[in-house]
Amino acid sequence: MASIDPLTLPLDQTSADDLAAAGLEYARVDADGDAYRPFQRAVARGFLGGESTDDEAENARLTLRTRRLTAVYDRDGVEAGVPVGTVDSWATELTTSPGRQTDLWAISAVTVAPTHRRRGIARAMLGGELRTAAAAGFALAGLTVTEATIYGRWGFSPATWASDVEIDTTRARWTGPTPAGRLDFVPRDGLADRIGAVHDRVRRQRPGSVPGWDGRWRGVAGVAPGDKQGEKVRAVVYRDTEGVDRGIVVYTIADRDDFAAHDLDVRALFAESPDAYAALWRFVLEHDLVGTVKAWLQAPVPPVQWMVADRRAVTATLTDHQWLRILDVPRALASRAYTAPLRVAMRVTDPLGFADGAWHVVIADDGEAVVEPVADGDAIDVEMTVNALGSILLGGTRVTELAAAGIASGQPGALAAIDRSFAPSMTPLLDIWY
Ligand SMILES: CC(C)(COP(=O)(O)OP(=O)(O)OC[C@H]1O[C@@H](n2cnc3c(N)ncnc32)[C@H](O)[C@@H]1OP(=O)(O)O)[C@@H](O)C(=O)NCCC(=O)NCCS
Secondary structure, X not given: OOOOOHHXXXXXXXXXXXXXXXXXXXXXXXXXXXXXHHHHHHHHHHOOOOOOOHHHHHHHHHHHOOOEEEEEEOOOOOOOOOOOEEEEEEEEEEEEEXXXXXXXXXXXXXXXXXXXXXXXXXXXXXXXXXXXXXXXXXXXXXXXXXXXXXXXXXXXXXXXXXXXXXXXXXXOOEOOOOOOOEEEEOOOOOHHHHHHHHHHHHHHXXXXXXXXXXXXHHHHHOOOOOOOOHHHOEEEEEEOOOXXXXXXXXXXXXXXXXXXOEEEEEEEEEEOOHHHHHHHHHHHHOOOOEEEEEEEEEOOOOHHHHOEOOHHHXXXXXXXXXXXXXXXXXXXXXXXXXXXXXXXXXXXXXXXXOOOEEEEEEEOOOOOEEEEEOOOOXXXXXXXXXXXXXHHOOOOOOHHHHHHOOOEEEOHHXXXXXXXXXXXXXXXXXXXXX
16 A cells, blocks of 8 residues: 555645636645535535535545545635535555555546536646646556546546346346355444455455445445435345355345335445355345345456356446556556566557656566566557556456557557456456445
């Protein structure tokens, strides 16, 4: 984990100057100060939420206290203390290969008041985040997005994909394994910690994962103020034959008119082992009085479809989920382990400058990358945008497919060699929103 605390980093002066030229003020917000509540109101409004109660605001404060909050103010407004732009960020880590993590500058809460949209406020805030992260030594920034149209212009690109899954239980007779461990309901008391403990082990093994946080797990557990479904939350753990928690499913059941065919909504299903995955999925699919099981942020091709008699009982809708932005090419490429040796000269184009350049990328038999600048006059084998490099970094997509789409180019042999080398040992997945 990065030793730098983002909360101590100064405001980006370029963004401050750009916003000042437009009559706007750029400022850091202290989560324990008076500016916190208006900041939190602005974020809720930006994501189309209602006015939060005191309890909800206090609950959010527990998370936002750990983040770098930045706001944009229009001091001529009727509510001059309520920001017209918000963003928060924090240092976290991204799993790049099983058991291997790298520092990540995570960005969230990007909102601009509808009264102030399309005046360049988001541009100033995102520029400020990227410059601050790069200056602090982060090789990667990341976020999850409401719309796929926003962040490409700042060099972000999808790096992990996830499926929303819906399963018709009447067609999904279980044909998968029957693990030897056991399932037990667990109380809501202490549930958030229990979810977090399982997830923390799962996320370290899965490329694309980032850690959750207490507030995220309180939300999943149904104990966050304002959760209208909170009382309905149930949780079941899978314990292996040694009695160790290896997986957990947290769910609610929504009423349907047909009492024998309710909807079971999976809030989280985290499995540390194939046994835990099979046992928990079997549990939800065979739950009495349930006709449909829905789960979000599952693997692109969810393994459960191999465990039921009729795979078409499982509908998986694929979406881009985590977007990464490479800020330092050599360090980003060196952050993961590779599957096959490689020797290639790669040019990366980045209109914002952070990642612009050309490098020799050499991967030896040990799977480690050594990345050094290309000297003037050296031949280049492949070219791609910083966006394309972000998309292939974890192996979630193939560079040959991006070449077919015209956003990478080069010698076919070199492109194919990159595909072999970048192939992930496990399909990358981010299983939370951040
Ligand atoms: C998305 C949002 C933050 C953009 O803020 P903004 O201040 O209006 O954006 P800017 O004026 O800085 O726009 C910068 C560029 O992005 C484009 N852009 C902004 N929002 C866009 C959107 N939703 N879709 C496509 N393009 C968008 C602008 O047209 C502009 O394009 P240009 O580079 O060609 O000039 C704002 O619309 C918002 O708060 N939306 C609701 C909350 C949300 O979805 N936030 C994102 C969370 S991941």
